[in-house]
Amino acid sequence: MSANPVPLEYMKPEDRGVVVDMSGDPCHLKRLQEIGLQVGCNVRMVCPGKPCMICVEGRRLSLRLDEKAEIFVAPDDESQS
Amino acid sequence: MKPSKKSVALIGNPNTGKSSLFNALCGMSARVGNYPGVTVEQKIGSLLDSPDPIDVIDLPGTYSLAARSADEAVTIDVLCGVQPGVPRPDAVVVIVDATNIERNFYLLSQVLDLSLPTLVVLNMWDRVVEEKHRVDVETLSQRLGVSILCTTASRRDGVIAVRKAIQQLVAPNSTSYAPKHSPREQFPEVFKKESASLRQKLAELQHPVPAVEVDRILIDKDGHFQQKMAKLELPGLLDEIESARERLSTAGCKIPLFETKHRYQWVREQIAGLVDRPPANQSSSSDRIDRWLTHRWVGMAFFIALMFVIFQSITLLAAWPMGQVEELQGWIQGWVEQVVAPGPLRSLLQDGVIAGIGGVLVFLPQIVILFLFIAILEDCGYMSRAAFVVDKLMSAIGLSGRSFLPLMSSFACAVPGIMATRTIDNARDRMVTILIAPLMSCSARLPVYVLMVSAFVPDDRYAGGWLSLQGIVLFLMHCVGALVAIPVAWFLRKFFFPGQASTFLMELHSYKWPSPYVLFQRVWERASAFVTRAGTLIFCTSVLVWAAGYFPGDTAPLTAAQKKIATLQAELDAATAEGSEAVSSQLAQAEEELNLARSALIDASFLGMAGKWIEPVVKPLGWDWKIGVATIASFPAREVIIATLGTIYSLGAEEDEESEGLKAQMKAEKWEDGRPVYSLATALSIMVFFALCAQCSATLLVIRRETNSWRWPIFSFVYMTTLAYLGAYLTYTIASAWGLAA
Numbered sequence: 001m002s003a004n005p006v007p008l009e010y011m012k013p014e015d016r017g018v019v020v021d022m023s024g025d026p027c028h029l030k031r032l033q034e035i036g037l038q039v040g041c042n043v044r045m046v047c048p049g050k051p052c053m054i055c056v057e058g059r060r061l062s063l064r065l066d067e068k069a070e071i072f073v074a075p076d077d078e079s080q081s
Numbered sequence: 082m083k084p085s086k087k088s089v090a091l092i093g094n095p096n097t098g099k100s101s102l103f104n105a106l107c108g109m110s111a112r113v114g115n116y117p118g119v120t121v122e123q124k125i126g127s128l129l130d131s132p133d134p135i136d137v138i139d140l141p142g143t144y145s146l147a148a149r150s151a152d153e154a155v156t157i158d159v160l161c162g163v164q165p166g167v168p169r170p171d172a173v174v175v176i177v178d179a180t181n182i183e184r185n186f187y188l189l190s191q192v193l194d195l196s197l198p199t200l201v202v203l204n205m206w207d208r209v210v211e212e213k214h215r216v217d218v219e220t221l222s223q224r225l226g227v228s229i230l231c232t233t234a235s236r237r238d239g240v241i242a243v244r245k246a247i248q249q250l251v252a253p254n255s256t257s258y259a260p261k262h263s264p265r266e267q268f269p270e271v272f273k274k275e276s277a278s279l280r281q282k283l284a285e286l287q288h289p290v291p292a293v294e295v296d297r298i299l300i301d302k303d304g305h306f307q308q309k310m311a312k313l314e315l316p317g318l319l320d321e322i323e324s325a326r327e328r329l330s331t332a333g334c335k336i337p338l339f340e341t342k343h344r345y346q347w348v349r350e351q352i353a354g355l356v357d358r359p360p361a362n363q364s365s366s367s368d369r370i371d372r373w374l375t376h377r378w379v380g381m382a383f384f385i386a387l388m389f390v391i392f393q394s395i396t397l398l399a400a401w402p403m404g405q406v407e408e409l410q411g412w413i414q415g416w417v418e419q420v421v422a423p424g425p426l427r428s429l430l431q432d433g434v435i436a437g438i439g440g441v442l443v444f445l446p447q448i449v450i451l452f453l454f455i456a457i458l459e460d461c462g463y464m465s466r467a468a469f470v471v472d473k474l475m476s477a478i479g480l481s482g483r484s485f486l487p488l489m490s491s492f493a494c495a496v497p498g499i500m501a502t503r504t505i506d507n508a509r510d511r512m513v514t515i516l517i518a519p520l521m522s523c524s525a526r527l528p529v530y531v532l533m534v535s536a537f538v539p540d541d542r543y544a545g546g547w548l549s550l551q552g553i554v555l556f557l558m559h560c561v562g563a564l565v566a567i568p569v570a571w572f573l574r575k576f577f578f579p580g581q582a583s584t585f586l587m588e589l590h591s592y593k594w595p596s597p598y599v600l601f602q603r604v605w606e607r608a609s610a611f612v613t614r615a616g617t618l619i620f621c622t623s624v625l626v627w628a629a630g631y632f633p634g635d636t637a638p639l640t641a642a643q644k645k646i647a648t649l650q651a652e653l654d655a656a657t658a659e660g661s662e663a664v665s666s667q668l669a670q671a672e673e674e675l676n677l678a679r680s681a682l683i684d685a686s687f688l689g690m691a692g693k694w695i696e697p698v699v700k701p702l703g704w705d706w707k708i709g710v711a712t713i714a715s716f717p718a719r720e721v722i723i724a725t726l727g728t729i730y731s732l733g734a735e736e737d738e739e740s741e742g743l744k745a746q747m748k749a750e751k752w753e754d755g756r757p758v759y760s761l762a763t764a765l766s767i768m769v770f771f772a773l774c775a776q777c778s779a780t781l782l783v784i785r786r787e788t789n790s791w792r793w794p795i796f797s798f799v800y801m802t803t804l805a806y807l808g809a810y811l812t813y814t815i816a817s818a819w820g821l822a823a
Contacts, residue, residue, distance in 0.1 A: 013372075026338050027302060031506075031586060033341040034145040036184035042360070046368055047375050051472045051482065051585050059181060060367070062469040064476065064585035 005072040008065075009052065011045040017073035018042055024069030032071075037061060043073060087251040088136035088168065089128075090159060092192060093176035094185050095142035096590040098204045102176055102234035103139045104598070106244060111139075123167075130241070131248055138170060144184075146191040147297065147337070148305035151503035157305065160195055161294055172198040172250040174243070179203035179231065180214065182356050186348040187341070190264040194293050198250045199227045199260050202243055206231040217355040224351050226261025235596075264347045265296060269339065271332045275299065275325045286315050299325060300337045367591045371466065380470040391454045392559060393552035395447050396531075402446035410439035423643035425636065428732070429627055436731040437623025437724035440743055441615045444528035444723070449608050451524050455493050456603040460595035464489060465587060472585050478567060479574035481507070481585040484514040488566075491521035492559070493607060495780045498523075499787055509578035515787055516797055517570050519780050520562040522772055524611070525720040529771045530558045532723060536744040537764040561772040565804065618717060623724045626688065626714050630732045634685035642675035683732050702770065702806070703763040703813040703822065705752065712770070719776035762816035766809040774805035 005020045019039050022029050032038070037056050047053035051064035065071070091106075093099045103111070107126025124139040140159060141152035148154040155164060162169025175192050177185040182203070193199060201222075203209075209216060209231075222229040230246055232239035265273075280295040290298075298306045299322065310318055326336050374380050414435050421427040458464050464486060472482030483505050491498030498518045505511040522530075534551045541550040649668045656664050683689050691713075692706030699709035707729050715722035723743070730746040750758040775781065781794040788794075816822065 026335065028584060030147070030337045030341055031149075033338070033345070034147070034187060035586060035588060036144075036181070038341065038345060046371060047469075049377065049473075050476075051469060053371065053375060053469060053589070055368075057181065057184070059184075060371075060589040060591070062465075062472070062482070062585065062587050062589055064472060064481065066581070066584045069584075 005074045008043070008045075008054070008071040008073055009048065009050075011043075011048060011054075011073060011075075013045055013048060015075060016042065016044045017075040019071060020074045021072040022070070025066060028066050028069055032063070032069075035061065037063075037071070086134055086136060087171045088125075088138055089172045089174055089247055089251060090138045090140055090170040091174045091176065092140045092156065092160070092188070093142060093204075094144055094178060094188060095588065097142070097176050097178040097185065098234045099139065099142055099176050100599075102202065102204060102232065102240070102243070103137065105234050105237050105240040106247075107137050128244060128247060130244055133248075135247060135251060137174075137247075138167070143188065145188060147301045147340075149301075149506040154305040157297070160192070160197070161291060170197065172200065172247070174200045174202060174247065174250075176202045176204050176234075179205050179209045179216065180212065180358065182216070182352060183345075183348055186351065187344055190344045190347055193225075193227075193260045194263045194265045194296075196260060196263060200243070200246050200250055201225070201227055201229045203229060203231045204234050206239065207233040207236065212359060214358040215356070221352065221355050224355075264344060265293070267343055267347050268296075269332075269334045269343075272299070272329060272334050272339070275329055279321065279325060282318075282321065283315075286318070288313065288315065298322060299329075300340050302326075302337060365591070370592060371589075374463070374466050375469050377470075377473070380466070384467050384470055387458075388559070389556050391451070392556040393548065394454075395450050395527075396534075396549055396552040396555055398450055399446040399531075403443055406439075406443045406445065410435060410443070413439070423640050423647065425631065428631060429624070432631075432728050432731040433623050433627030434620070436727035436743075437627070438615050438620055440723040440727035441528060441619050441720055442612070444531060444720070445608065445611065447527050447531055448524045448611055449604055451527065452493055452604045452607045453600065455490070456600045457595050459490075459603075460593075460599050462590050462592045465589045468587065469589065476582060476585070478571040479582055480510055480513060480570060481583045482587065483507075483583075483585060484510055487514055488518060488521055488563075491518040491523060494523050494525070494610075495519045495521065495777065496783050499780065499783045502787070507583040509574070509580050510583045512578055512788065512793075513570050513573045515784055516573055516793065517566040519775055519777065519784075519797060519801060520566040520569065520773065522559040522562045523777075524607075525718065525777065526558075526771050528720050528723050530555055530768055532743065532747075533764040533768050534558075536747055537759060537761050558768050558772055561769060561808075565773060565808070569800075569804075614718065614720075619721055619724050622714060622717065622721045623728055626711075626725045627728050627732070629691075630683050630686045630688040630729055632686060634682040636682060639675065639678040639682055642671055642678050645671045646675060679732060683729065688729070701813070702766045702809045703760070703817070704767070705750070705758045707750070708758075708763075708767065712767075716776050717778045719771055719774070722771070760822045762813050762822040765816050765821070766813035769812040770805045770809035772805075773801055773808050775801035 006017075011017065019037065019041050022032065022037075022039060036059060037043070037054075041057050044055040045052065046055055046060065051062050053060060053062045055061075091099060091103055103124070103126065106128055108129050111124055111126040126137050126139070128135040128137055138159065140156045143153050143156050146153070146157045146160070148157050158164035159167050159170065160173065173192055173195070175189050177189065189201060203216065203218065218229050218231060228246060230239060230242050232243060234240065268276075276292065276295050276299055279299065280290060280292060283290050283295070294306055297304065298310055301307060307319075307322065310322070329336055374383060414431055417427065417430050417435065421430060458467075467489070468482040468485040471485050475481055475484060484502070487498045487501040487505070489498075490501055495518050498521065499515050502511045502514045502518070505514060534554050538551050538554050542548065543550075646668065649664055649671055653661055653664045653668060688710055689706075692710045695709040695713065696706040699706070699712070704712075707726070711722050711725040711729060714725045726747070727743050730743060730750070747759050748757065752758055775798045781798060784794040784797055785791055813822075
């Protein structure tokens with residue numbers, strides 16, 4: 001069973017998961033999606049904080065979201081153990 | 082009529098090896114310039130091994146055709162054939178990172194909508210093989226209806242096939258490569274209807290626009306094409322666009338997110354069952370390095386330490402080549418003295434040309450070393466990590482890590498730095514970055530610092546000779562501009578460009594060994610630009626300054642004294658032992674006359690007159706009129722000060738065996754009361770002035786071009802010059818109070 005989705009900024013280093021929901025300013029979200037961060041993709045937190053560094057399908061992205069944006073990630077079971 | 086020469090455009094995501102492929106396709110034939118009217122770099126090469134000439138246009142790397150920044154706007158304009166001065170390409174080559182097909186195909190789906198003949202290149206194929214991905218290239222090619230080739234451009238694998246395919250792509254009767262279908266067909270019906278009706282409306286207004294552009298007008302809110310439409314001032318058009326968006330939104334087609342949804346859906350359909358890759362989210366060695374280099378404190382400390390080491394090594398490494406260039410300069414000067422008769426021509430060559438240009442060229446080694454370091458840091462992938470580390474600081478003053486890369490390249494030169502701001506999509510951030518970029522200590526300031534530091538800062542060494550005081554001062558001088566930029570940026574963001582704090586989004590490519598080819602190209606480009614400037618702008622200023630310092634005084638005593646010395650020298654050589662003493666004393670007297678004639682000449686010259694007038698203004702900074710005049714002459718380009726000081730001191734020099742070189746001449750300069758003009762306080766005040774002043778016409782012109790108004794270059798000039806004067810005044814006052822003026 002997969003755990004409840006958590007906001008991206010709650011992920012700790014090496015936590016993995018799948019993006020399940022994104023909300024916020026549409027133009028901002030579109031940019032994120034175009035660079036490859038979209039619902040359904042695998043993410044791994046490399047370096048949390050503001051900005052944070054995440055690994056999206058093997059690519060490293062650094063990002064600082066605008067205040068309204070929220071990205072929810074369903075953590076993988078294995079990263080919970 | 083279409084020009085007979087065919088062209089293809091090369092497009093792809095950033096970091097997909099596009100530049101390597103471009104270099105492999107075109108060899109060294111690339112011409113780098115600017116697109117007319119904008120400062121986006123235009124790179125065109127001719128395809129190698131092609132019987133008919135074919136131009137390859139390298140477009141800026143982008144994730145999407147939804148243009149937000151200036152370089153993305155050029156990309157779509159070129160592809161649509163509306164970029165002035167560039168004919169629409171006959172075909173497109175889309176380069177795709179084969180290890181990340183899904184994301185890269187998003188851009189491909191937009192390109193296919195343009196219905197140009199298209200070739201897809203799956204690059205980095207070696208990694209696909211290495212990491213055991215599975216890509217069914219043949220079926221994928223059939224599904225897409227375009228041809229697909231696999232390459233490893235960094236090793237030039239598969240490049241010949243790409244060259245052949247490009248030739249077939251643009252061949253006159255080739256139809257096989259035109260894409261079969263256009264992904265926009267899968268857009269919701271209601272969107273297609275709105276797009277068609279807007280297109281019709283535009284056609285009725287006598288402004289026909291291709292369907293793809295109409296899509297972009299509707300999808301990209303306040304985007305590039307909407308702004309273009311706004312400029313046309315067609316009545317009611319913008320309202321029409323807005324209400325069309327509202328209708329779409331109520332019909333459930335959310336602008337702009339429906340585009341990514343539908344395009345990614347299209348991508349998934351195309352690659353379904355054909356592309357498999359192992360889970361990619363394993364930790365790698367890059368991660369382990371990153372954990373330290375991007376750590377909040379360790380990362381910052383590392384960055385500062387790295388910069389410190391760089392400036393230390395510049396002083397240590399450049400000493401030897403610098404000495405060689407100086408020696409060569411002295412040798413040429415001696416040669417001119419032998420060959421050319423005394424008079425204006427000899428003075429022009431010796432005092433104007435050689436002392437001027439030579440003085441500047443001495444600093445070529447430092448500049449090459451600085452560029453090499455910056456190029457290594459950029460190419461190995463460290464710079465984007467540094468941008469990540471400083472984003473926190475930058476966000477505190479309202480900017481983002483995105484501004485860091487342009488600012489960092491401004492340490493080499495503000496002109497490419499300001500041009501690099503075109504990648505910043507937030508317009509307010511971009512303006513602030515443009516306005517503070519000239520404060521970063523560019524390589525043209527390096528000669529000024531090195532001259533002052535090596536002449537007036539004691540050569541104390543610590544830590545067994547590895548740490549030099551001169552290197553420390555050099556490093557601190559480079560910090561001055563960056564530190565001053567912080568409050569300036571905050572002030573500008575707060576009062577001139579208020580608005581929401583910007584977001585930050587950047588892809589970091591994995592660490593790699595820098596490519597020697599890229600390093601050589603970058604260093605070569607910048608070094609040759611520096612030498613060209615020395616040969617043109619600095620040459621002209623040197624000659625002008627020489628003329629202003631030579632005329633309109635009476636040159637007869639000077640020429641007479643020089644002739645007298647020449648004859649006495651000859652006599653001395655021929656004289657017997659007992660006669661030589663008398664000749665020697667005559668010679669010394671003649672040299673005295675020469676020195677008097679020299680200083681009388683420069684005092685009576687145009688330069689001397691201007692200098693007397695300027696002296697009260699620069700005296701509070703601890704400068705004499707010669708420094709003042711040299712500084713004013715260096716407003717077109719700051720490194721000119723070396724040349725003008727060289728010329729001024731060479732014209733008015735005390736003829737002395739030991740006073741070879743500018744440094745010695747500067748140390749010998751005296752006020753009328755006999756105190757030396759230069760002290761550590763004067764040197765510091767000069768350096769601070771140059772650190773903060775906007776003495777670069779090229780930068781001001783680039784600001785004018787980038788901001789499209791004279792207001793901002795004038796603003797930059799005024800604020801920086803004021804800061805420079807105040808900074809130099811404070812430095813001199815404080816340093817004098819510390820007793821450094823003696």
